Amino acid sequence: MPELVLGIETSCDETGVGLVRGTTLFADAVASSVAEHVRFGGVVPEVAARAHLEALVPTLRRALGEAGVRRSDIDAIAVTAGPGLAGALLVGTSAAKAYALALDRPLYAVNHLAGHVAVDTVEHGLLPTPLVALLVSGGHTSLLLVDDVAHTIRTLGATVDDAAGEAFDKVARLLGLPYPGGPVIDRIAADGDPAAIAFPRGMTGPRDAPYDFSFSGLKTAVARWVEACEAAGRPVPVADVAASFQEAVADVLTAKAIRACREHGVGDLLVGGGVAANSRLRTLAEQRCAAAGLRLRVPRPRLCTDNGAMIAALGARVVAAGVTPSALDFATDPGLPVERVSL
Amino acid sequence: MLILALDTATAGVVVGVVEVAAAARVLAECRTSGVARHGEALAPTVAAVLAEVGRRPADLDAVVVGVGPGPFTGLRIGMISAAAFGDAVDIPVYGVGSLDAVALGLADAGGTTYVVTDARRREVYWARYTDGRRVDGPHVGPAQDVRDALAEQPADRVVGAGALLYDLPGAVAAGATAAGLLAAAVPKLGQGPPEPLRAAYLRRPDASEPRPRVPAVPR
Numbered sequence: 390m391p392e393l394v395l396g397i398e399t400s401c402d403e404t405g406v407g408l409v410r411g412t413t414l415f416a417d418a419v420a421s422s423v424a425e426h427v428r429f430g431g432v433v434p435e436v437a438a439r440a441h442l443e444a445l446v447p448t449l450r451r452a453l454g455e456a457g458v459r460r461s462d463i464d465a466i467a468v469t470a471g472p473g474l475a476g477a478l479l480v481g482t483s484a485a486k487a488y489a490l491a492l493d494r495p496l497y498a499v500n501h502l503a504g505h506v507a508v509d510t511v512e513h514g515l516l517p518t519p520l521v522a523l524l525v526s527g528g529h530t531s532l533l534l535v536d537d538v539a540h541t542i543r544t545l546g547a548t549v550d551d552a553a554g555e556a557f558d559k560v561a562r563l564l565g566l567p568y569p570g571g572p573v574i575d576r577i578a579a580d581g582d583p584a585a586i587a588f589p590r591g592m593t594g595p596r597d598a599p600y601d602f603s604f605s606g607l608k609t610a611v612a613r614w615v616e617a618c619e620a621a622g623r624p625v626p627v628a629d630v631a632a633s634f635q636e637a638v639a640d641v642l643t644a645k646a647i648r649a650c651r652e653h654g655v656g657d658l659l660v661g662g663g664v665a666a667n668s669r670l671r672t673l674a675e676q677r678c679a680a681a682g683l684r685l686r687v688p689r690p691r692l693c694t695d696n697g698a699m700i701a702a703l704g705a706r707v708v709a710a711g712v713t714p715s716a717l718d719f720a721t722d723p724g725l726p727v728e729r730v731s732l
Numbered sequence: 733m734l735i736l737a738l739d740t741a742t743a744g745v746v747v748g749v750v751e752v753a754a755a756a757r758v759l760a761e762c763r764t765s766g767v768a769r770h771g772e773a774l775a776p777t778v779a780a781v782l783a784e785v786g787r788r789p790a791d792l793d794a795v796v797v798g799v800g801p802g803p804f805t806g807l808r809i810g811m812i813s814a815a816a817f818g819d820a821v822d823i824p825v826y827g828v829g830s831l832d833a834v835a836l837g838l839a840d841a842g843g844t845t846y847v848v849t850d851a852r853r854r855e856v857y858w859a860r861y862t863d864g865r866r867v868d869g870p871h872v873g874p875a876q877d878v879r880d881a882l883a884e885q886p887a888d889r890v891v892g893a894g895a896l897l898y899d900l901p902g903a904v905a906a907g908a909t910a911a912g913l914l915a916a917a918v919p920k921l922g923q924g925p926p927e928p929l930r931a932a933y934l935r936r937p938d939a940s941e942p943r944p945r946v947p948a949v950p951r
Contacts, residue, residue, distance in 0.1 A: 428941050435804065442808045446819045460820055476805045479771045483809045484816040486775035491789040491820035587923070651894065705944035717775040 392464035392708050393587035395452075395488070397445070397702025399481030400473025400501045401528060404444040404450040407698030408463075409705045417691070417698040420444035423569065430568050432527075438476035441473045445484050446573070461478060463494055465714075466491040466646065467704025468604030469730050470498035471725030472529070479719040486717050495714035498732040499703050500725055501527060501642045501695075507538045507706050508699035509688045517657045519686070521545075523646040524723045525670070526662035527554030527569070529561075532600045532649050535659075538703065539710035542727050545649050546600025553638055556604035560611050560634050562626050575667050583669070586614060588637040593644070600649055607637055614651060623675060627725040639670040643677050651684050659686045666690035687724075707731050733793045733922070736778065736817065737913040740770040740810030741802025741830035742849055745779045748910020749785050751793075752921070755859060760784040761910045770809040778813070789821050790916060792861050796917040800932035801857040801870050802849065811929055827929045828916035830908055831859045837912020837922035843888035847906075848878055848895035856894035857934065860885060861879055864915075872934040876898065 390412035398405035402422045422440035423527040426432050453460065469484035471478060482498065489496035508524045522533040530548035536542075539558040549575070554571055561570025567579070588610050591603035611634050618625045642664075650658050660674050665687055692698060712731055719732045733753070736879035739746040748761035760781045764773060779797075782789065795812035800807045811827070827942070838845065841864040842853040848949050850856040851872050859869030871877065875898035887902065895903035920926060 429939050430942040433937055433939040438804070438808060438934070439931070439937065442815075443814050445812060446815050447937075449819070457917060460822075477806070479805060480808055480812050483771055483774065483813045487813040487816035488820050489780055490775055491817045493789070561836075717779060718772045720769075720772050 391705065392468045393458065393462055393702045394704040394708060395463045395466045396467040396697045396699065396704050397466070398501070398504070398695055398700045399445065399477050399482045399487045399692065400469045400471070400537065401443045402432045402440070403409065403476060403695040404441050404448050405695055405697030405700070406449045407696060407701035408452055409511055409698060409701035411705060412597060414698055415451040415458065417696055418448045418455060419696050420448045427568050430562060431583055434474045434476055437474060437555070438480055441480035442559065445480060448548055453575045460492060463492060465495045465497060465704060465708050467497040467499050467700050467707065469501045469504065469700055470653045471501065471516060471722035473501055475721065475723045480721065482721050485558060490621070490717060496717065497707050498715040498719045499700060499706050499707060500727055501731050502531065502727040503538055503542055503730045504699035506535055506659060507703035508692045509659055509661065509686050510693060510706065511698060511702050512688045513686050519655050520649045520657045520659055521646060521653065521655045522659045522661060523642060524662040525553045525642060525660070525664035527558065528552050529662060530602050531727065532646060534653060534655070537710070539643050539706040539712060540728070540730050541729060544727055546598060547601065547647070548602040548604060550603050550605035551608060553602070554641065555636060556608050557664070559608045560645070563612050563615050564625070571664060571667060574635055576671070578632035578635045578669065581626070581628030581630070583636035583671055584631040585629035586633040587599055588633050590637055590641050591656035593641060599643055602641065604638065607634070628641040635667070635669050639673045643673045647673070647677050647681050647683065651681065657686065659682045661688060661693055663694045665693040680720060734787065735794050735796055735914060736792050737796045737910040738756045738774070738810045738814050739798030739833055739908040739913055740774060740806045740831055741800050742907055744907065745770050745774050745777055745810070746908045746910065747774070747781045748913070749781055749787065750877050750910050756911065758910045763907065763909070765907070770806045772859050774809055774813055792821060792823055793827045794823050794921065797825060797827055797929070798913060799827035799929055800830050801851070801872060801934045802830050803852055803931060807931055811931060814848055815929055824926045825929060826917045826926045828913055829866070829870060829932065832858060832866055832916040833868070833908035833912040834906055835861045835866070835912070836864055836915035837909035838891065838906060844885060845926045846878060846882065846890045846895070847888050848890060848892040848900060850894045850897055856898065858894065870932060870934065879903045880940065889910050897937070
């Protein structure tokens with residue numbers, strides 16, 4: 390029987406604890422501090438770190454309860470070592486080290502981004518290889534070529550400025566909508582016309598890096614458009630702006646992902662990260678993959694946002710691959726590149 | 733009763749194993765100073781100290797941890813490690829004031845003692861003790877606050893890295909010790925389940941609310 394892996398995730402504002410055995414999800418407990426960040430319009434690192442300290446042990450207890458297992462049933466512990474917020478990461482890794490030491494179990498310090506890929510194993514089974522992964526969240530936007538999620542991942546491209554999710558937050562703010570922007574824009578865009586305004590598609594010129602992204606120009610274009618509208622004394626067609634903005638994001642993300650699959654001869658695309666919960670991105674990815682003859686994997690929205698199950702799922706792959714456990718003195722790395730799946 | 737004592741509220745880590753019978757006896761202790769890196773140093777130090785006394789985590793009866801005040805990131809590392817360790821082996825975790833652990837760890841705490849540690853940003857954490865009992869603080873503020881307090885309440889000793897850093901009169905080095913952590917916890921040991929750990933941050937998070945923008949949506 391495969392090992393029961395405990396996964397601990399504290400890279401941003403979600404305290405996540407998951408339990409996975411092989412590709413079976415046993416528990417996925419998450420405590421979010423998002424409500425505490427709302428009034429600041431974004432994640433405040435110190436607020437997030439304080440919340441992790443309070444929430445971690447109770448969340449772990451909840452996960453054990455969900456799974457109906459005891460601490461002694463845990464065979465291995467995986468924890469996010471990066472990338473993420475420094476102070477937040479240290480809460481999770483310190484807890485994981487203490488559990489590993491106290492329970493005398495191997496510890497695996499793993500990569501958050503690889504976790505967003507590996508989490509799909511608990512929904513759709515083992516990953517095909519190779520695989521192109523499009524990871525989009527509030528902190529990351531990257532295209533990855535995944536040969537083996539346990540140890541061999543290469544970055545094809547990434548955002549050169551804002552992450553896609555960050556653009557959603559900023560546009561929401563421009564439109565007077567609450568933080569976080571992703572869910573609210575998705576909802577309001579449903580009543581708008583995605584073709585109403587032709588917002589720019591960043592980094593899509595012939596001389597631009599084919600797999601890199603840029604969303605800061607798009608955000609500025611939306612700001613200018615909204616301000617021009619206000620200056621002219623016209624009411625801002627919020628639903629149309631939201632739908633047209635969302636269309637621009639989904640268009641660029643999916644076009645580049647499909648191109649990456651085609652140019653690397655890869656038949657499978659995975660879309661993960663919090664922005665993968667966006668309905669337009671999911672629909673457009675489905676349509677374009679079908680048209681291009683690609684198989685698409687998108688975890689359910691609950692597994693796309695940050696959680697402990699993704700780290701447990703990645704831990705399960707790393708353990709199965711026979712990777713050497715991490716030493717108790719490993720250091721967190723807020724800028725950990727995805728190429729380093731484990732430390 | 734075998735107790736693991738931890739503190740990461742200053743630049744170093746303090747880890748000790750203390751046996752409490754009729755009297756408390758520190759079986760092993762490791763104190764580092766200088767470079768922070770608590771996240772890397774703490775767990776291996778706990779492992780080494782336990783190995784030194786030939787005990788396993790399951791042999792422990794309680795954990796005592798300093799809850800600050802201290803620089804936040806380091807402080808949390810000790811606190812979450814203690815909480816996780818205690819949860820893993822199902823033993824109570826007692827929080828004690830980190831400055832108290834300095835005062836009570838002194839060989840002689842008679843009379844008036846000021847404990848002053850570095851709070852960064854040109855400030856200190858400090859508290860005043862009479863015969864080992866905290867009578868003022870903990871506070872965070874400029875070293876001048878301590879000078880003002882000293883003018884009113886002269887000290888028999890002024891200890892801690894913050895006192896040295898700001899050259900307070902009579903400053904000597906001292907830090908939290910396993911014995912001090914234990915002494916601070918003694919009134920709580922065996923008095924039923926411990927209270928939930930609460931960090932003594934003394935400062936709010938640095939964050940400001942964004943300037944309100946006139947909403948584009950009419951309300």
